[in-house]
Amino acid sequence: MGERSVESLYDQVRAAVGVAHDESVPTLTEVAPGFRVLALRTPTLPPAAHTNVYLVGPAGGPVVVVDPGSPYPDQQARLDEELAKLPVAAVLLTHHHGDHTGGVAALAARWSVPIAAHAGTAKRLEGIVEVTQLLDDGEVVHGATCVFTPGHAEGHLCFEVGGATIAGDMVAGLGTILIDPDEGDMALYLDSLEKLRARPETILLPAHGPAIPAGHAKLTEYLSHRRMREQRVLDAVTVGGTVDELVARAYADTPAPLWPLAQRSVLAHLVKLAREGRVREASGRWSL
Numbered sequence: 001m002g003e004r005s006v007e008s009l010y011d012q013v014r015a016a017v018g019v020a021h022d023e024s025v026p027t028l029t030e031v032a033p034g035f036r037v038l039a040l041r042t043p044t045l046p047p048a049a050h051t052n053v054y055l056v057g058p059a060g061g062p063v064v065v066v067d068p069g070s071p072y073p074d075q076q077a078r079l080d081e082e083l084a085k086l087p088v089a090a091v092l093l094t095h096h097h098g099d100h101t102g103g104v105a106a107l108a109a110r111w112s113v114p115i116a117a118h119a120g121t122a123k124r125l126e127g128i129v130e131v132t133q134l135l136d137d138g139e140v141v142h143g144a145t146c147v148f149t150p151g152h153a154e155g156h157l158c159f160e161v162g163g164a165t166i167a168g169d170m171v172a173g174l175g176t177i178l179i180d181p182d183e184g185d186m187a188l189y190l191d192s193l194e195k196l197r198a199r200p201e202t203i204l205l206p207a208h209g210p211a212i213p214a215g216h217a218k219l220t221e222y223l224s225h226r227r228m229r230e231q232r233v234l235d236a237v238t239v240g241g242t243v244d245e246l247v248a249r250a251y252a253d254t255p256a257p258l259w260p261l262a263q264r265s266v267l268a269h270l271v272k273l274a275r276e277g278r279v280r281e282a283s284g285r286w287s288l
Contacts, residue, residue, distance in 0.1 A: 071102030094168025120155025151189025173209025
């Protein structure tokens, strides 16, 4: 589908389920020692309507800004109000999606700060945002350890600092995580969930929704859910059919307005299963 098509799909789903416009002023909140968050309004995937921008560092600064994703001037102005009180050291990006990077160029221009991200993210943002520092697994940047967690996006990073992990779109405190087969990889995503679960447990600070204190339990929940959904896809393929027919069976428990997203998820599972030699496709129909 590509990035623009993914955004169009988000627009389609938002229109179908209805997303109320939020006029409230975001409040800066401490979610863990050294971590403050502003939930800024973004064009993201329902039921979420905001992306968390994290300010990491001591109360008097300097701070690192993670995922300034709002493209809306009023939301960017609210973030600027807080940054005017603090020295800003850098911007870190978990990945390239628009609801995580929509305010990056404006912030970098206003505060003249470097932007750091994985090479996969930098490639996706080429011509849109200039990433000035490339990060990789295990590197430490401004006190944060980078954990490479591809799957949702090819360049996805999490950032561990002390007892907390900024988790980007690995998990969500509200809603779910979409793996789109055109720019994501279900097998890599599952591996990345396992990788995070194998690390020492921390509070997970997701991009959408509240903090998740029991990090390992949430990761286990996500792994169990994905395996359940994969089994439902396999059960649906036993009968055979088109992707739309498989969605109707595997996601019968999901409201129909969300089926366009479910279709992308089913395709991601099918790509993984086909790679493993467990399913096959011929003339648009899938079978075991």
